[in-house]
Amino acid sequence: MKTDVFIAGGGVGGLALAAKLASRGVHVTIAEQLTKESPVYKGELLQPKTLAILERLGVIEEIEACGHVLDQLRFQEIKRRPHQEPEEINLTELDYGRVASIYDHSLMVPHEKTKAILRNKGKSYEEYFHYLGGARFLGFENGMAKVKHNKEFKFIQAQVYVGAEGRSSPTRDAMDVKVKRKDYNHHFLTVTIPRPETFTKGKIITTESCFLGLFPLPDNEVRTVFLIKAGEYKTIKEKGLEYLYQAYSELEPELAEGVRAIKDWKTVQLMIPFTYHVDHYYSGNLAIIGDAAHTVHPMAGEGMNLAIQDADVLGELLAWCKEEDKPYDEYLHYYEDVRKPRVSFLLNLSHLSALVYSFRFELWRQFRSRAVQRIYDDDPLHVKQMLNISGLGRWDFSLFDRAIQGNILPPRKKKVSDRQQKKYLFSEKEDYPWRYQEKG
Numbered sequence: 001m002k003t004d005v006f007i008a009g010g011g012v013g014g015l016a017l018a019a020k021l022a023s024r025g026v027h028v029t030i031a032e033q034l035t036k037e038s039p040v041y042k043g044e045l046l047q048p049k050t051l052a053i054l055e056r057l058g059v060i061e062e063i064e065a066c067g068h069v070l071d072q073l074r075f076q077e078i079k080r081r082p083h084q085e086p087e088e089i090n091l092t093e094l095d096y097g098r099v100a101s102i103y104d105h106s107l108m109v110p111h112e113k114t115k116a117i118l119r120n121k122g123k124s125y126e127e128y129f130h131y132l133g134g135a136r137f138l139g140f141e142n143g144m145a146k147v148k149h150n151k152e153f154k155f156i157q158a159q160v161y162v163g164a165e166g167r168s169s170p171t172r173d174a175m176d177v178k179v180k181r182k183d184y185n186h187h188f189l190t191v192t193i194p195r196p197e198t199f200t201k202g203k204i205i206t207t208e209s210c211f212l213g214l215f216p217l218p219d220n221e222v223r224t225v226f227l228i229k230a231g232e233y234k235t236i237k238e239k240g241l242e243y244l245y246q247a248y249s250e251l252e253p254e255l256a257e258g259v260r261a262i263k264d265w266k267t268v269q270l271m272i273p274f275t276y277h278v279d280h281y282y283s284g285n286l287a288i289i290g291d292a293a294h295t296v297h298p299m300a301g302e303g304m305n306l307a308i309q310d311a312d313v314l315g316e317l318l319a320w321c322k323e324e325d326k327p328y329d330e331y332l333h334y335y336e337d338v339r340k341p342r343v344s345f346l347l348n349l350s351h352l353s354a355l356v357y358s359f360r361f362e363l364w365r366q367f368r369s370r371a372v373q374r375i376y377d378d379d380p381l382h383v384k385q386m387l388n389i390s391g392l393g394r395w396d397f398s399l400f401d402r403a404i405q406g407n408i409l410p411p412r413k414k415k416v417s418d419r420q421q422k423k424y425l426f427s428e429k430e431d432y433p434w435r436y437q438e439k440g
Protein backbone atom coordinates (compact mmCIF):
# COMPACT_ATOMS: atom_id res chain seq x y z
CA MET A 1 0.00 0.00 0.00
CA LYS A 2 1.36 3.43 -0.97
CA THR A 3 0.51 6.91 0.31
CA ASP A 4 2.12 10.36 0.44
CA VAL A 5 2.01 10.70 4.23
CA PHE A 6 1.46 7.95 6.80
CA ILE A 7 0.25 9.01 10.26
CA ALA A 8 0.38 6.65 13.25
CA GLY A 9 -2.31 7.69 15.76
CA GLY A 10 -5.71 9.28 15.23
CA GLY A 11 -5.87 11.55 18.28
CA VAL A 12 -6.50 15.28 17.91
CA GLY A 13 -3.01 15.87 16.50
CA GLY A 14 -3.06 13.07 13.91
CA LEU A 15 -6.60 13.91 12.81
CA ALA A 16 -5.95 17.65 12.47
CA LEU A 17 -2.88 16.88 10.36
CA ALA A 18 -4.70 14.32 8.22
CA ALA A 19 -7.69 16.62 7.62
CA LYS A 20 -5.40 19.46 6.57
CA LEU A 21 -3.34 17.28 4.20
CA ALA A 22 -6.40 15.70 2.60
CA SER A 23 -7.96 19.15 2.11
CA ARG A 24 -4.85 20.12 0.13
CA GLY A 25 -4.78 17.08 -2.12
CA VAL A 26 -2.12 15.10 -0.25
CA HIS A 27 -2.85 11.37 0.08
CA VAL A 28 -2.80 10.49 3.74
CA THR A 29 -3.23 7.16 5.52
CA ILE A 30 -3.93 7.25 9.22
CA ALA A 31 -3.72 4.18 11.48
CA GLU A 32 -5.64 4.42 14.76
CA GLN A 33 -5.60 1.49 17.16
CA LEU A 34 -9.00 2.23 18.73
CA THR A 35 -12.27 1.27 17.10
CA LYS A 36 -14.55 3.37 19.28
CA GLU A 37 -14.59 6.47 21.47
CA SER A 38 -12.14 6.48 24.35
CA PRO A 39 -13.63 7.04 27.82
CA VAL A 40 -10.35 8.63 28.99
CA TYR A 41 -10.40 12.34 29.74
CA LYS A 42 -7.85 14.07 27.54
CA GLY A 43 -8.41 17.79 27.68
CA GLU A 44 -11.23 19.98 26.45
CA LEU A 45 -10.01 23.58 26.47
CA LEU A 46 -9.37 24.96 22.99
CA GLN A 47 -7.17 28.07 23.12
CA PRO A 48 -7.58 31.02 20.68
CA LYS A 49 -4.77 29.97 18.28
CA THR A 50 -6.35 26.53 17.98
CA LEU A 51 -9.70 28.13 17.19
CA ALA A 52 -8.02 30.13 14.40
CA ILE A 53 -6.56 26.89 13.00
CA LEU A 54 -9.92 25.11 13.21
CA GLU A 55 -11.54 28.01 11.37
CA ARG A 56 -9.04 27.65 8.53
CA LEU A 57 -9.79 23.93 8.45
CA GLY A 58 -13.44 24.86 7.89
CA VAL A 59 -14.81 23.26 11.07
CA ILE A 60 -15.20 26.20 13.43
CA GLU A 61 -18.98 26.39 13.17
CA GLU A 62 -19.38 22.76 14.17
CA ILE A 63 -16.85 23.15 16.97
CA GLU A 64 -18.59 26.24 18.30
CA ALA A 65 -21.94 24.47 18.19
CA CYS A 66 -20.53 21.85 20.61
CA GLY A 67 -18.63 24.27 22.83
CA HIS A 68 -19.00 26.48 25.84
CA VAL A 69 -17.26 29.86 25.55
CA LEU A 70 -14.83 30.86 28.31
CA ASP A 71 -13.89 34.51 28.00
CA GLN A 72 -12.43 34.82 31.47
CA LEU A 73 -10.62 32.71 34.02
CA ARG A 74 -11.45 33.43 37.65
CA PHE A 75 -8.95 32.78 40.43
CA GLN A 76 -10.59 32.66 43.82
CA GLU A 77 -8.67 32.30 47.09
CA ILE A 78 -10.90 31.20 49.95
CA LYS A 79 -10.88 29.93 53.48
CA ARG A 80 -12.72 26.62 53.80
CA ARG A 81 -15.22 26.48 56.65
CA PRO A 82 -16.74 23.07 57.44
CA HIS A 83 -20.50 23.01 56.75
CA GLN A 84 -20.56 26.76 56.03
CA GLU A 85 -20.12 29.03 53.01
CA PRO A 86 -16.39 29.61 52.36
CA GLU A 87 -14.86 33.00 53.14
CA GLU A 88 -13.54 34.74 50.01
CA ILE A 89 -10.07 36.18 50.51
CA ASN A 90 -9.36 37.30 46.96
CA LEU A 91 -10.91 37.12 43.50
CA THR A 92 -8.98 37.87 40.31
CA GLU A 93 -10.44 37.68 36.81
CA LEU A 94 -8.09 37.27 33.88
CA ASP A 95 -9.66 38.15 30.60
CA TYR A 96 -9.06 36.66 27.14
CA GLY A 97 -10.52 39.97 25.91
CA ARG A 98 -7.09 41.56 26.51
CA VAL A 99 -5.81 39.60 23.49
CA ALA A 100 -5.85 41.85 20.40
CA SER A 101 -7.50 39.33 18.09
CA ILE A 102 -10.93 38.26 16.94
CA TYR A 103 -10.13 35.02 18.80
CA ASP A 104 -10.50 36.59 22.22
CA HIS A 105 -11.92 33.60 24.10
CA SER A 106 -11.34 29.91 24.63
CA LEU A 107 -13.85 27.12 24.12
CA MET A 108 -14.63 24.01 26.18
CA VAL A 109 -15.47 21.16 23.81
CA PRO A 110 -15.73 17.46 24.77
CA HIS A 111 -12.53 15.82 23.48
CA GLU A 112 -14.25 13.08 21.49
CA LYS A 113 -16.49 15.69 19.78
CA THR A 114 -13.42 17.56 18.54
CA LYS A 115 -11.98 14.30 17.24
CA ALA A 116 -15.23 13.30 15.52
CA ILE A 117 -15.49 16.68 13.79
CA LEU A 118 -11.90 16.47 12.52
CA ARG A 119 -12.36 12.87 11.38
CA ASN A 120 -15.55 13.74 9.49
CA LYS A 121 -13.80 16.69 7.88
CA GLY A 122 -11.05 14.36 6.69
CA LYS A 123 -13.60 11.86 5.39
CA SER A 124 -15.19 14.60 3.28
CA TYR A 125 -12.02 14.44 1.12
CA GLU A 126 -12.57 10.76 0.45
CA GLU A 127 -10.12 10.56 -2.42
CA TYR A 128 -7.22 11.60 -0.19
CA PHE A 129 -8.16 10.57 3.37
CA HIS A 130 -7.65 6.90 4.21
CA TYR A 131 -8.59 6.09 7.79
CA LEU A 132 -7.77 2.67 9.24
CA GLY A 133 -9.66 2.19 12.51
CA GLY A 134 -8.53 -0.66 14.76
CA ALA A 135 -5.08 -0.53 13.14
CA ARG A 136 -2.04 -0.68 15.40
CA PHE A 137 1.23 0.70 14.12
CA LEU A 138 4.05 -1.60 15.23
CA GLY A 139 7.15 0.08 13.85
CA PHE A 140 9.16 0.06 10.64
CA GLU A 141 10.28 -2.86 8.50
CA ASN A 142 12.23 -2.44 5.26
CA GLY A 143 11.55 1.30 5.32
CA MET A 144 7.78 0.78 5.51
CA ALA A 145 5.26 1.21 8.33
CA LYS A 146 4.10 -2.13 9.72
CA VAL A 147 0.47 -2.07 10.86
CA LYS A 148 -1.70 -4.79 12.37
CA HIS A 149 -5.23 -4.38 11.03
CA ASN A 150 -8.05 -6.92 11.26
CA LYS A 151 -5.59 -9.59 12.43
CA GLU A 152 -3.48 -9.04 9.31
CA PHE A 153 -0.15 -7.28 8.90
CA LYS A 154 -0.05 -4.45 6.37
CA PHE A 155 3.00 -2.63 5.08
CA ILE A 156 2.52 0.98 4.11
CA GLN A 157 5.01 2.88 2.04
CA ALA A 158 5.03 6.66 2.34
CA GLN A 159 7.18 9.66 1.54
CA VAL A 160 6.85 10.91 5.10
CA TYR A 161 5.93 9.02 8.30
CA VAL A 162 4.43 10.99 11.18
CA GLY A 163 4.21 9.71 14.75
CA ALA A 164 1.09 11.07 16.44
CA GLU A 165 0.66 8.13 18.81
CA GLY A 166 0.75 10.20 21.99
CA ARG A 167 2.94 9.45 24.97
CA SER A 168 4.07 6.02 23.87
CA SER A 169 5.35 6.41 20.32
CA PRO A 170 7.00 3.73 18.17
CA THR A 171 7.91 6.47 15.67
CA ARG A 172 9.78 8.35 18.40
CA ASP A 173 11.55 5.11 19.34
CA ALA A 174 12.66 4.68 15.72
CA MET A 175 14.03 8.23 15.72
CA ASP A 176 16.23 7.53 18.73
CA VAL A 177 15.41 10.78 20.54
CA LYS A 178 16.01 11.48 24.21
CA VAL A 179 13.02 11.75 26.56
CA LYS A 180 13.70 13.14 30.02
CA ARG A 181 10.60 12.98 32.19
CA LYS A 182 9.90 15.45 35.00
CA ASP A 183 7.38 14.51 37.70
CA TYR A 184 5.45 16.61 40.20
CA ASN A 185 4.57 16.34 43.89
CA HIS A 186 0.84 16.30 43.12
CA HIS A 187 -1.74 14.37 41.11
CA PHE A 188 -5.27 15.28 40.07
CA LEU A 189 -8.68 13.68 40.26
CA THR A 190 -10.88 14.67 37.38
CA VAL A 191 -14.56 14.07 36.75
CA THR A 192 -17.44 15.76 34.89
CA ILE A 193 -20.51 16.62 36.97
CA PRO A 194 -23.74 18.57 36.38
CA ARG A 195 -23.69 22.32 37.03
CA PRO A 196 -26.39 24.91 37.58
CA GLU A 197 -27.26 26.76 34.33
CA THR A 198 -25.94 29.99 35.82
CA PHE A 199 -22.50 28.51 36.57
CA THR A 200 -20.83 29.59 33.34
CA LYS A 201 -17.37 30.94 34.20
CA GLY A 202 -14.08 29.04 34.34
CA LYS A 203 -12.85 29.11 37.89
CA ILE A 204 -9.88 27.98 39.96
CA ILE A 205 -10.60 27.86 43.67
CA THR A 206 -7.71 27.55 46.11
CA THR A 207 -6.99 27.46 49.81
CA GLU A 208 -3.55 27.02 51.38
CA SER A 209 -3.89 23.26 50.82
CA CYS A 210 -6.66 22.67 48.21
CA PHE A 211 -7.10 23.31 44.50
CA LEU A 212 -10.30 22.81 42.54
CA GLY A 213 -10.41 23.79 38.85
CA LEU A 214 -13.90 24.15 37.34
CA PHE A 215 -14.37 24.45 33.58
CA PRO A 216 -17.96 24.57 32.33
CA LEU A 217 -18.89 22.36 29.40
CA PRO A 218 -22.02 22.55 27.24
CA ASP A 219 -25.20 20.77 28.37
CA ASN A 220 -24.93 22.11 31.92
CA GLU A 221 -21.91 20.04 32.80
CA VAL A 222 -18.63 21.10 34.33
CA ARG A 223 -15.20 19.49 34.16
CA THR A 224 -13.70 19.42 37.64
CA VAL A 225 -10.03 18.95 38.47
CA PHE A 226 -9.13 18.35 42.13
CA LEU A 227 -5.51 18.41 43.26
CA ILE A 228 -4.24 15.72 45.63
CA LYS A 229 -0.78 14.84 46.95
CA ALA A 230 1.17 12.37 44.80
CA GLY A 231 0.33 8.86 46.03
CA GLU A 232 -2.74 9.99 48.00
CA TYR A 233 -5.32 8.49 45.62
CA LYS A 234 -5.70 5.18 47.45
CA THR A 235 -6.21 6.84 50.85
CA ILE A 236 -8.80 9.24 49.41
CA LYS A 237 -10.64 6.39 47.72
CA GLU A 238 -10.76 4.54 51.03
CA LYS A 239 -12.36 7.60 52.63
CA GLY A 240 -15.24 7.13 50.20
CA LEU A 241 -17.13 9.43 47.87
CA GLU A 242 -18.47 11.38 50.86
CA TYR A 243 -14.96 12.87 51.17
CA LEU A 244 -15.23 14.29 47.64
CA TYR A 245 -18.82 15.47 48.18
CA GLN A 246 -17.74 17.43 51.24
CA ALA A 247 -14.55 18.85 49.75
CA TYR A 248 -16.33 20.07 46.59
CA SER A 249 -19.27 21.49 48.57
CA GLU A 250 -17.02 23.43 50.91
CA LEU A 251 -14.91 24.80 48.06
CA GLU A 252 -17.84 25.59 45.73
CA PRO A 253 -21.25 25.43 47.42
CA GLU A 254 -22.96 25.94 44.02
CA LEU A 255 -21.81 22.42 43.09
CA ALA A 256 -22.94 20.74 46.33
CA GLU A 257 -25.80 19.06 44.50
CA GLY A 258 -23.95 18.33 41.25
CA VAL A 259 -21.07 16.52 42.97
CA ARG A 260 -23.51 13.96 44.38
CA ALA A 261 -24.07 12.78 40.82
CA ILE A 262 -20.74 10.93 41.19
CA LYS A 263 -21.91 7.46 42.15
CA ASP A 264 -18.83 5.40 41.44
CA TRP A 265 -15.06 5.93 41.68
CA LYS A 266 -14.86 4.44 38.19
CA THR A 267 -16.04 7.78 36.77
CA VAL A 268 -13.30 9.66 38.63
CA GLN A 269 -10.06 9.59 36.68
CA LEU A 270 -6.63 9.85 38.27
CA MET A 271 -4.38 12.19 36.30
CA ILE A 272 -0.63 12.02 36.92
CA PRO A 273 1.06 15.12 35.53
CA PHE A 274 4.55 14.91 34.11
CA THR A 275 6.44 16.66 31.37
CA TYR A 276 9.08 15.90 28.76
CA HIS A 277 10.30 17.52 25.59
CA VAL A 278 12.30 15.57 23.01
CA ASP A 279 15.51 17.03 21.62
CA HIS A 280 14.44 16.78 17.97
CA TYR A 281 11.12 16.56 16.12
CA TYR A 282 12.25 14.90 12.88
CA SER A 283 14.86 12.57 11.52
CA GLY A 284 15.16 11.76 7.81
CA ASN A 285 11.57 11.35 6.64
CA LEU A 286 10.14 10.71 10.12
CA ALA A 287 8.51 13.41 12.24
CA ILE A 288 6.62 13.42 15.53
CA ILE A 289 3.84 15.73 16.70
CA GLY A 290 1.82 16.36 19.87
CA ASP A 291 2.37 14.18 22.92
CA ALA A 292 4.81 12.00 21.02
CA ALA A 293 7.17 14.99 21.08
CA HIS A 294 6.19 16.80 24.30
CA THR A 295 3.93 16.48 27.27
CA VAL A 296 2.90 19.50 29.23
CA HIS A 297 1.62 19.93 32.79
CA PRO A 298 -2.19 20.19 32.47
CA MET A 299 -2.39 23.37 34.59
CA ALA A 300 -2.38 25.71 31.62
CA GLY A 301 -4.68 23.54 29.45
CA GLU A 302 -2.22 23.45 26.56
CA GLY A 303 -1.51 19.78 25.67
CA MET A 304 -4.23 19.30 23.11
CA ASN A 305 -3.60 22.77 21.70
CA LEU A 306 0.09 22.14 21.18
CA ALA A 307 -0.76 18.95 19.27
CA ILE A 308 -3.18 20.77 16.92
CA GLN A 309 -0.74 23.65 16.49
CA ASP A 310 2.07 21.20 15.58
CA ALA A 311 -0.30 19.59 13.08
CA ASP A 312 -1.06 22.96 11.50
CA VAL A 313 2.58 23.89 10.87
CA LEU A 314 3.62 20.40 9.71
CA GLY A 315 0.48 20.09 7.56
CA GLU A 316 1.10 23.44 5.83
CA LEU A 317 4.73 22.48 5.23
CA LEU A 318 3.98 19.05 3.75
CA ALA A 319 1.14 20.39 1.60
CA TRP A 320 3.44 23.14 0.31
CA CYS A 321 6.17 20.60 -0.48
CA LYS A 322 3.70 18.59 -2.55
CA GLU A 323 2.31 21.67 -4.32
CA GLU A 324 5.79 23.04 -5.08
CA ASP A 325 7.28 19.61 -5.84
CA LYS A 326 9.94 19.93 -3.12
CA PRO A 327 11.54 16.92 -1.38
CA TYR A 328 9.79 16.58 1.98
CA ASP A 329 12.78 15.46 4.03
CA GLU A 330 14.86 18.51 3.06
CA TYR A 331 12.23 20.85 4.46
CA LEU A 332 11.19 19.11 7.69
CA HIS A 333 13.62 21.23 9.70
CA TYR A 334 11.23 24.18 9.24
CA TYR A 335 8.63 22.34 11.29
CA GLU A 336 11.04 21.97 14.19
CA ASP A 337 12.41 25.51 13.78
CA VAL A 338 8.92 26.97 14.20
CA ARG A 339 7.42 24.66 16.79
CA LYS A 340 10.19 23.66 19.18
CA PRO A 341 10.93 27.11 20.67
CA ARG A 342 7.20 27.86 21.02
CA VAL A 343 6.57 24.55 22.76
CA SER A 344 9.58 25.07 25.10
CA PHE A 345 8.21 28.46 26.03
CA LEU A 346 4.74 27.10 26.85
CA LEU A 347 6.13 24.10 28.69
CA ASN A 348 8.05 26.49 30.89
CA LEU A 349 5.01 28.71 31.43
CA SER A 350 2.86 25.70 32.39
CA HIS A 351 5.61 24.43 34.71
CA LEU A 352 5.71 27.79 36.52
CA SER A 353 1.90 27.77 36.86
CA ALA A 354 2.17 24.26 38.31
CA LEU A 355 4.75 25.39 40.87
CA VAL A 356 2.46 28.19 41.98
CA TYR A 357 -0.02 25.52 43.11
CA SER A 358 2.48 22.93 44.31
CA PHE A 359 3.17 24.01 47.88
CA ARG A 360 0.76 23.79 50.76
CA PHE A 361 1.48 26.46 53.31
CA GLU A 362 -0.03 29.80 54.22
CA LEU A 363 2.91 32.02 53.23
CA TRP A 364 2.98 30.43 49.78
CA ARG A 365 -0.74 30.99 49.45
CA GLN A 366 -0.29 34.68 50.25
CA PHE A 367 2.52 34.95 47.69
CA ARG A 368 0.37 33.20 45.07
CA SER A 369 -2.67 35.33 45.75
CA ARG A 370 -0.66 38.55 45.36
CA ALA A 371 1.14 37.29 42.25
CA VAL A 372 -2.15 36.42 40.51
CA GLN A 373 -3.73 39.72 41.56
CA ARG A 374 -0.71 41.58 40.17
CA ILE A 375 -1.33 40.06 36.73
CA TYR A 376 -4.70 41.76 36.77
CA ASP A 377 -3.49 45.05 38.27
CA ASP A 378 -0.63 45.48 35.82
CA ASP A 379 -1.94 45.62 32.24
CA PRO A 380 1.33 44.59 30.50
CA LEU A 381 1.43 41.46 32.71
CA HIS A 382 -2.23 40.75 31.99
CA VAL A 383 -1.75 41.13 28.23
CA LYS A 384 1.43 39.03 28.16
CA GLN A 385 -0.11 36.23 30.23
CA MET A 386 -3.24 35.95 28.07
CA LEU A 387 -1.40 36.40 24.77
CA ASN A 388 1.15 33.72 25.69
CA ILE A 389 -1.39 31.10 26.76
CA SER A 390 -3.61 31.92 23.75
CA GLY A 391 -0.87 30.59 21.41
CA LEU A 392 -1.47 33.56 19.09
CA GLY A 393 1.83 35.18 19.93
CA ARG A 394 4.73 35.34 22.29
CA TRP A 395 5.74 38.23 24.49
CA ASP A 396 8.44 37.27 26.95
CA PHE A 397 8.24 38.32 30.58
CA SER A 398 11.12 40.57 31.61
CA LEU A 399 12.82 40.75 35.00
CA PHE A 400 10.97 44.03 35.47
CA ASP A 401 7.64 42.19 34.91
CA ARG A 402 8.58 39.54 37.44
CA ALA A 403 9.59 42.19 39.98
CA ILE A 404 6.12 43.74 39.62
CA GLN A 405 4.47 40.36 39.92
CA GLY A 406 6.56 39.56 42.99
CA ASN A 407 5.39 42.81 44.62
CA ILE A 408 8.91 44.30 44.59
CA LEU A 409 7.85 47.10 42.22
CA PRO A 410 4.44 48.78 41.95
CA PRO A 411 2.08 47.94 39.05
CA ARG A 412 2.21 50.15 35.96
CA LYS A 413 -0.71 52.46 35.29
CA LYS A 414 -0.39 52.51 31.49
CA LYS A 415 -2.53 50.19 29.38
CA VAL A 416 -1.03 48.26 26.49
CA SER A 417 -2.45 49.43 23.16
CA ASP A 418 -3.59 46.86 20.58
CA ARG A 419 -1.01 48.32 18.18
CA GLN A 420 1.79 47.68 20.64
CA GLN A 421 0.54 44.14 21.29
CA LYS A 422 0.18 43.27 17.62
CA LYS A 423 3.98 43.32 17.21
CA TYR A 424 4.03 40.17 19.33
CA LEU A 425 1.33 38.23 17.48
CA PHE A 426 2.78 35.52 15.25
CA SER A 427 2.72 36.65 11.63
CA GLU A 428 2.13 34.31 8.72
CA LYS A 429 5.83 34.66 7.95
CA GLU A 430 6.69 33.39 11.43
CA ASP A 431 4.17 30.54 11.26
CA TYR A 432 5.16 29.35 7.78
CA PRO A 433 8.64 30.81 7.09
CA TRP A 434 9.60 28.41 4.26
CA ARG A 435 7.17 30.13 1.89
CA TYR A 436 9.01 33.41 2.31
CA GLN A 437 12.57 32.12 2.54
CA GLU A 438 12.11 30.21 -0.68
CA LYS A 439 10.99 33.42 -2.40
CA GLY A 440 14.16 35.07 -1.08
Ligand SMILES: Cc1cc2nc3c(=O)[nH]c(=O)nc-3n(C[C@H](O)[C@H](O)[C@H](O)COP(=O)(O)OP(=O)(O)OC[C@H]3O[C@@H](n4cnc5c(N)ncnc54)[C@H](O)[C@@H]3O)c2cc1C
Nearest residue numbers: 009011012013033042043137165166290291301302303304
Ligand atom coordinates in the same frame (compact mmCIF):
# COMPACT_ATOMS: atom_id res chain seq x y z
C1 LIG B 1 -5.30 12.09 31.60
C2 LIG B 1 -4.97 13.23 30.69
C3 LIG B 1 -5.53 14.49 30.91
C4 LIG B 1 -5.22 15.57 30.08
N1 LIG B 1 -5.73 16.83 30.31
C5 LIG B 1 -5.53 17.83 29.41
C6 LIG B 1 -6.13 19.13 29.53
O1 LIG B 1 -6.83 19.39 30.49
N2 LIG B 1 -5.92 20.04 28.55
C7 LIG B 1 -5.16 19.76 27.46
O2 LIG B 1 -5.02 20.61 26.56
N3 LIG B 1 -4.53 18.59 27.36
C8 LIG B 1 -4.72 17.61 28.30
N4 LIG B 1 -4.11 16.42 28.16
C9 LIG B 1 -3.16 16.27 27.12
C10 LIG B 1 -3.85 16.00 25.84
O3 LIG B 1 -4.77 14.96 25.97
C11 LIG B 1 -2.79 15.63 24.87
O4 LIG B 1 -1.77 16.61 24.89
C12 LIG B 1 -3.36 15.53 23.49
O5 LIG B 1 -4.43 14.62 23.45
C13 LIG B 1 -2.26 15.13 22.56
O6 LIG B 1 -2.79 14.78 21.35
P1 LIG B 1 -2.05 13.73 20.45
O7 LIG B 1 -2.89 13.62 19.23
O8 LIG B 1 -0.62 14.08 20.35
O9 LIG B 1 -2.09 12.37 21.30
P2 LIG B 1 -3.31 11.52 21.83
O10 LIG B 1 -4.49 12.36 22.07
O11 LIG B 1 -2.78 10.71 22.97
O12 LIG B 1 -3.67 10.57 20.62
C14 LIG B 1 -2.84 9.49 20.27
C15 LIG B 1 -3.70 8.50 19.49
O13 LIG B 1 -2.84 7.52 18.95
C16 LIG B 1 -3.39 6.24 19.18
N5 LIG B 1 -2.26 5.30 19.23
C17 LIG B 1 -1.33 5.17 20.19
N6 LIG B 1 -0.42 4.25 19.86
C18 LIG B 1 -0.79 3.78 18.65
C19 LIG B 1 -0.24 2.81 17.78
N7 LIG B 1 0.88 2.16 18.07
N8 LIG B 1 -0.89 2.56 16.62
C20 LIG B 1 -2.04 3.21 16.29
N9 LIG B 1 -2.59 4.14 17.09
C21 LIG B 1 -1.97 4.44 18.25
C22 LIG B 1 -4.15 6.38 20.46
O14 LIG B 1 -5.19 5.41 20.56
C23 LIG B 1 -4.69 7.78 20.35
O15 LIG B 1 -5.95 7.83 19.72
C24 LIG B 1 -4.38 15.34 29.00
C25 LIG B 1 -3.84 14.06 28.75
C26 LIG B 1 -4.14 13.02 29.58
C27 LIG B 1 -3.58 11.64 29.28
